[in-house]
Amino acid sequence: MVQETTMLERAVGPTEKGALTHNGDKGYFFRNKTLTTSTCNPYIKTFKAMEYAARGPVILRAMQIEAELRSGVKKPFRQVIKANLGDAHAMGQKPLSFVRQVLALVACPNLLETTHYFPDDVKLKARSILDQCRGGSVGAYTDSRGLEVVRKCVADYIERRDGIPSDPENIVVTAGASEGIRSCLKLFKGVEGEEKRSGVLVPVPEYPLYSATLGEYNIAKINYYLDESDGWGLSRVELERALTEGRKVAEPRAIVVINPGNPTGQVLTRSNMEQVIRFAYDERLVILADEVYQDNVYEDAEFVSFKKVLSQMPAPFNGVELVSFYSCSKGFVCECGLRGAYFECTNMDPEVKSILLATAAAKLCPTVLGQAAVACSVDPPRPGDPSYAAFRYEKDNILNGLGERARLVTEVFNSIPLVSCSPVQGALYAFPNVQLPQSAINAAIRLGQEPDVFYALELLEETGICVVPGSGIGQKEGTFHFRTTILPETSQLVDMLDRFKIFHLNFIKKYATLET
Template sequence: MASDYSSTLNDLNPKVLKCAYAIRGEIVTHAQVLALCDHPLLLDRRETKALFSADSIERAIQILDQIPCRATGAYSHSQGIKGLRDKIASGIEARDGFPADPNDIFLTDGASPAVNSMDLQVHMMMQLLIGSENDGILCPIPQYPLYSASITLHGGTHISYYLDEETGWALEISELENQLKTARSRGVNVKALVVINPGNPTGRVLAEANQREIVEFCRKEGLVLLADEVYQENVYAPDKQFHSFKKISRSMGFGEKDISLVSFHSASKGYYGECGKRGGYMEFTGFSPEIREQIYKLASVNLCSNISGQILASLIMSPPKVGDESYESFSAEKDAILSSLARRAKILEDAFNSLEGVTCYKAEGALYSFPRINLPDKAIKAAEEAKTAPDAFYAWRLLNATGIVVVSGSGFGQRPGTWHFRCTILPQEEKIPAIVSRFTQFHKQFMDEFRG
């Protein structure tokens, strides 16, 4: 029964319920033609075995066997190719230690060249949950701006909860409770909570105990937990470990009917960063069959995600294993990338903390640092005269002077009266000392210019 679940049809946007898309309805589902990989004829050539590892060839054959028409340009099932969803479900199960159902997984990509898999995932969820401006979503501040933009685009109410910078961007349950209470007192129907772990832009990795508190909060308050877990492989702090919210909820003894959870993952992020492939997935758990029909309908409107992206998403969740020919080279490359990112994060953290008026907490994960900068009053006044935010003013001056691009904290949200900028840790490691040198020189000149 739908009423046994924490979310019901009454929680959905009524426009979704009214939507119909007959060409992907019940009848066509049974006649669906699945798509294939690119260039299958390569498998018949002698030189292929010399150029590709045996396990890579075997994996390609397995995928081709799952996609009868043998060409990536065809349509697939709206949720994605069943065999690839099987692989992802197996990967989730291996990661979490709890069962995963391929029918809970929706493979996604972007709807246009400007939209990647995460964009489409978030827009789909906001379309599903927001029916009017009275519907609200709790989002962190600072946050990846996609969430606030999507909520606004779909006509909902963005409810900010502030991460605690003084404790290294911790997520305090008391803050969630206060913001939820305030929103409900204004008559807002709060539908969901967004949590980004590891954090973007903060780089914070949530502690397991904190995740348990978040799960209990959502269960108690009847909120859908929207878990952005796209940087799950990028954890640098030795005392931290990534745990999916699904794993946490199941380890607490909560089942399908106790909490509604959507997990996001993307091939555009992580240590692989295949942004152009437009591949990712959403795992839906804790939703009634009636709601799942509506989710499938929304997926059907987009027909299906691109096959190359689907394949990539499955490979991310089922990498080479011990004994495979490519395992050692894969592991060496992955470890080298993650180790280098950890070193880059540390170098930048130390550099920022050495600057006058700048404090930067450790980037425990993801791909970013989010330093706080205390700007002189004279600089703040100059920014006001330029009709721009003070941190944006600083970022513009930095760009013009050095060619270094950072994004102002005002673009991600921040407590009033504080200023930040987001800096990626992605420049090549050998180039970072020169970047630090230019940044340090600029900052000293900027502070000297606007001091007193």
């Protein structure tokens, strides 16, 4: 036994009591895991808060159903409609020719000289990017903030959009808007030993990235509720209520505003934006303006950037600190997989900006193909350019189709008993409110599920429609919602809405009968 123990110790090293587990079937010992949930960073575990919406039971079951359909299992439907994610290309949207042609040339520069297929403006754009790449290759590292030519394109775009100057030195290109948002939120991380944590005001309903990231950085999330009865608008009274509650546990430092809204699809009015700016000034808050859906605005609404409204405010309100985010994953480009985005700093302390740039340098650089996509998104073909006619046709086709579908989902949801939906003015989502019978709520509770998860799972099983339950995104207590995209092509969307209506009416009838 002594010899056996010695051999074991030589195999696995010195061990403490309880550090080894014996595998009876195989007849050997193995060392227990070093990294466990009790030894890993406690704050990183808060990413599980995001799991419910992004990879929760509804989405996981949808993946299982897809596998069952492939194996020949019979269902009441032929395919799962993935209405849970804002991924346009996955839903059949075709990429823009101009963007993909530029990407083809920067990825394979010899095509510049060997083919006449590509229009001259495509070649010019590709050369402008390659000229700033070390070695003329997108495989080389760039400046950590992004190529100067890309940041100059962004600055020119902002000037055209807002009519006010923009400095490329205030712009950072990132591998997706999420990375930029995380980099900026990290600035608010509190110091160990402080009496109160830093806090950030976040809209509810929200995009779960904020909850997960704030949890990871041990920053308090302070909820302020959007007003569903006012088209998911903002109210100064609600902001002050949230701030008062938040100050009991944290020191508020920033406010997040998502405009156009995800998941709510509203476009903020100028009056709402001015309220936010005055509130931020009064309470010494930095505004983090998530404006990634700024190109997705349909009729009866107009997108105005926070930077533009800020610049038109009188002093001292025009001095509020602002960070604005943009992504080529959305809009009419929708190149989600390329991970191209940027943020712009306005009125930021120069020393803080240098710290932010230093953190960007630690990541070396954003993907260069993503940077090229950003350059194409903000500086597309203009009238007179060889690619303009095709680009304009493709862009208008995409945005007109999205506008048609935004109106369609609003109209259909509001025609169904016990369902209501605020107008989808922008972004890619609807967030309908569903009134559930008490018997359905009780059935969910017996299963240990949130009622809207219970509803969404039955919807999936009977129709193949996959949506995100509101409880995974945030909603007022006692209300039930789900998020669905407007991305399915019109014919598929009509079919989806027809399936939904039949399911919902049967669901209400089934559970209302149980109450009698």
